Amino acid sequence: MPEPQPVLAPPATAAVFLVVTVAPGGEDTVRDVLTDLPALQRAVGFGAPDDRLTCVAGIGAAVWGRLFQGPRPAGLHPFRELAGERHRAVATPGDVLFHIRSRRMDLCFELARRLCTRLGDSVAVADEVHGFKYYDMRDLLGFVDGTENPVGQAAGAAVFTGAEDPRFAGGSYVMVQKYLHDLDAWEALSTEEQERVIGRTKLGNTELPEGRQPGDSHVALNTVTGPDGEEREVVRDNMPFGSVGEGEFGTYFIGYAREPGVLEEMLENMFLGRAPAAYDRILDFSTAVTGCLFFAPAAGFLDDLPDRPAAPRPAAAADPVPDAPAAGDGSLGIGGLKGAPVR
Structure with missing residues (x-):
């Protein structure tokens, strides 16, 4: 398999998520920055190798x-975009994603700054989010996030394309919201009710047992299986x-996957429901305000x-229509019609 981008980088304590749209005429500048991305990353992170600065670039369909x-x-x-009975997964503009990670926010910030300087007016920033580690890898709802990620070879099998699309082997689909x-x-709920919404215990970070796991919990609806019964990760x-x-x-x-269908099935379960659940109850407390899909080659x-696509050739200009003959010159203008378009 071709060498992938650093999709499976070790857990970071800081991140910048930068989503941009490409202006007409900005394509060459964007291509140059994509090619120079490893050099830009090295220039920022060379003095702090232990802080593991990485950047993954994803490209959108449009x-x-x-x-x-x-x-x-x-x-x-x-x-x-998904529109459920009560909640909506919105689609928002986004042509290129830069997922920047490190143990230090200053390194993430500097790489994002240099990327934007190089890109200049060729792009517009559609969304910029600075993320941080919160306690022991918890989200702001107080629960540990990312517990069920596969590791080792299972992680690579889950996120990298292979023989099913050989031209793009080693790439990964990436969805952001x-x-x-x-x-x-949220904080008005008791801890027990919060646990029923998430499907895990808050302190011990263990899944609720089958008899206590609500069908509309976040854990239940984000567990999807393939035709063989194996969990799709x-x-x-x-x-x-x-x-x-x-x-x-x-x-x-931000989720990486070998093919986008597994991510989309999770979202469908969350927003459109899966019997007996009408939707994921976490959506009563968390609203999606962006949504984009990319491919990280x-x-x-x-x-x-x-190569960049050839610019479309301008349409050939029509020959000018000859002036009408001057009155009384005895000519019907026949000579002047040579080569003129047929009317």
């Missing part, structure tokens, strides 16, 4: 054909974020990008 000739990844398409929490409403690298002054508290969801793809 811009793929503007950046690269040839086929696109088999499963790449725009984020599919920004959720805002109503902490006042993804790798999440969610981060809390917030602004005390603005009263904004949330979780930035293998590192070698970024090192040697496919």
Whole structure:
């Protein structure tokens, strides 16, 4: 398998999630930055190797054909908005994702700053979120996040494309959503009721037993299985974020998968329900305000990008229609019609 981007980087304590849209005419600049991404990362992180600065770049469906000739990844398409009876998974603009991680926020910040400097007016920032580690890998709701991520070879099998799409082997689909929490409403619940919403114990971080696991819990609805009965896995690298002054508290969801269907099935269960649940009860306290789908190609793809699509040729200008012959010159203008378009 081709060398992937650092999708399976070790857990970080800081992250910047940067989503941009590409302006018309900005394609060449974006291509140059994608190719130079490893060098930019090294330039920022070379003096602090133990802090493990990494960056993954993902490309959206709307811009793929503007950046690269040839086929696109088999499963790449725009984020599919979902409208349930009570809650909505919105689709928002996003052409390129930069997922920056480290043990230090200053390194994440500096790499994001240099990326934006290089990109300049070729892009517009659609969303920027600075995430942080909260206690022992908990979200702002107080529960440990990411417990069920696969590890080792199982993680690679879950997130990297293979023989099913050989042109893009070693890549990964990545979905992002920004959720805002109503902490006042959440904290009005008892710990036992919070545990029933999530499906795990708050202190011990263990799943509720089968007899006590509500069908509309977050854990129950995010467990999906394939035709063979095996659980379909993804790798999440969610981060809390917030602004005390603005009263904004949330979780930035980011999930990597070998194919987008597993991520989309989880969202369908959450927003549209799966019998007997009408929807995931966590949505009564967490509102999705963004939604994008990207493909993070293998590192070698970024090192040697496919050619950019040829610019469309301008339409040939029609020959001018000849002036009408001057009155009384005895000519019918026949000579002047040579080569003129037929009317």
